[in-house]
Each structure stands twice: as structure tokens, then as C-alpha cells.
Amino acid sequence: MKLRYALFGLATVGMAYGFSWALRMPADAVQGESARIISVHVPTSWLAFLAFGLTAVFGLAWLATKRSKLDHLAAASAEIGVLFTALALITGMIWGNATWGIAWDWGDARLASTAMMFFVYLGYLALRRATPDATQRARRSAILGAVGALQVPLVYFSVNIWRTLHQTQSVRPDGASMPTETLISMLVNLGAFTLLYLALLVWRTDQLRIEETYLAKTSLAPNAGTAVVPPKLQPGS
Amino acid sequence: MTDPAVLASFIATYLAVAGYVGSLVWRDRKQREQR
Numbered sequence: 001m002k003l004r005y006a007l008f009g010l011a012t013v014g015m016a017y018g019f020s021w022a023l024r025m026p027a028d029a030v031q032g033e034s035a036r037i038i039s040v041h042v043p044t045s046w047l048a049f050l051a052f053g054l055t056a057v058f059g060l061a062w063l064a065t066k067r068s069k070l071d072h073l074a075a076a077s078a079e080i081g082v083l084f085t086a087l088a089l090i091t092g093m094i095w096g097n098a099t100w101g102i103a104w105d106w107g108d109a110r111l112a113s114t115a116m117m118f119f120v121y122l123g124y125l126a127l128r129r130a131t132p133d134a135t136q137r138a139r140r141s142a143i144l145g146a147v148g149a150l151q152v153p154l155v156y157f158s159v160n161i162w163r164t165l166h167q168t169q170s171v172r173p174d175g176a177s178m179p180t181e182t183l184i185s186m187l188v189n190l191g192a193f194t195l196l197y198l199a200l201l202v203w204r205t206d207q208l209r210i211e212e213t214y215l216a217k218t219s220l221a222p223n224a225g226t227a228v229v230p231p232k233l234q235p236g237s
Numbered sequence: 238m239t240d241p242a243v244l245a246s247f248i249a250t251y252l253a254v255a256g257y258v259g260s261l262v263w264r265d266r267k268q269r270e271q272r
Contacts, residue, residue, distance in 0.1 A: 019247065040250050083257050091246040098242040190257075196254065203261055210268050229266035 008201035014192025016044075021185035028182075038170075038178075039185045041095055043193035045088040048114075049152050051081030051197065052121060056149035059142030068212065069205070071138035072143055076204035078124050080197055085118045100165060109162035110155065118153045124148060131180075134212055173200035 018039060028035030031167045058074035061067075092111070097103040107113055124144050131137035170176060176183050 034242050036243045037246045040246050044250065083253065087253055090249050092241050094242050094246045200257070207261065207264055207268065214268070214271060
């Protein structure tokens, strides 16, 4: 509980500081004011990758150890990842509309692969809801989480593999193709959003643990087999 | 910073995060009632 509040406190301060940096960074020579969206678009995209990557790690760790906490961590991470993927798509569409004059293009590799990743993880959440047995749910979602995470490098490198509308990475090992203030703004927001992810992960994992404990204790798990009683047939009827 | 696209991006992000946090608070409350 204390860890959650500490992380939320740090994330809130960091996000406020990050927002102030987004206001201070210079407007881009080509894109103008709309380039400030980088301070929110890149952190949300990064968190989508981090969240889905960790979903796979926690899921595989569950397959190896069968510790329920790892399954809860995987589920919480996937849920938060879906939220941040949606935000990456929305902020990207707003930025695209301002820069390219078009909000969406199915012909763009980054846009299409991100949308595909978003739908796969919506499926992951649906699969968890559709499986009442805890062990079966953990096993099925761990496998889907591991397979789904293969999309993370695909989405990340899609801009290099298929040169379409979306620009390539702005930060590479050989340097960043942006002014220092823009890079600082992006990194401050990236750090703050990562703290936010950790706070949400701790909170949601705790809730999932309580949910499962409560459901197991009171047998509230949806199970048609226990509710449906076979009819008693009378002889001659 | 008066660019509506920039404002829309930041507002959408903060609102979505606030909405998710709100849903967690609601779930916490519901769990306390059930226990």
C-alpha cells in the first residue's frame, strides 16, 4: 500500500514536471507546435511495449513456477498495456492529423501493426474473462501472452522494415535527431509514465489477488455445471 | 502551446489515466463491500 502511494506521488510530480518541459521545449522547425505531442506519444508507446513484454515474462514465469502472483502480475500488466496502447494510438492519430493531414492510414506498417497488437491484447483480456478456472486461465493467458509479445519487436522495427508514412526512430545508439530540450522533455515524461505504470501494476495486481481469493472462498466463480440440474425422468414419461 | 492538437493529446492522456485510476478506486470499494 505504502509502495503504491510512493510510486503515485513520484509519478504525479514527474508528470507535472514533464508537462512543464513539454511547454518549454522549442517548436519543431518542420512540424511546428504539434511536435510537442512527442512528450506524450513516445512515453505511452514505450509503456505499451514494456507492459506487453512483462506480460510475457510474468506468464512464462507462471508456467515455470505456478505461483498465482505471477499470473496476477501478467494480467494487470496486459490491462495497463491495453490502456497505454489505446493512448499511443489516439495521440498518434492526433499528431498524424496535424502533421500528415490524415489521422489513419491502413497502409502504414507502424499504425496497422500497433492496431493489430491492440486487438490481440483485447483478446487476451477477453480470454481471461471467458475462463473461470484459475489454473486454466493462467495457462491459456500465459501462452497467448508469450505469443502476443512477438509483436512487440515487430511493431518497434516496423518503421525500419517497411518504410511507409511513420518516421523511423528518433533516438538511436549513435544519437538523437532532436534538440536537447525535446529529448529531455521526452525522457522526463518517459520516466514519470514508467513510475505511473509501476503504481498501477502494484494496485491492480493486489486487486486481482483479492478477487481470486474471494471468488475461491465463496464459490462465486461462474460455473454452469453447478447451476444446471439434470431433469429427473419418471418411468413411463 | 495554444495548438489544439497538443492540448487534445495531453488532455486525452490525463483523462484516460484518471478514468482508469477511478475504475481502480471503484473496484477497491466494491471489494471492501463484498468482503
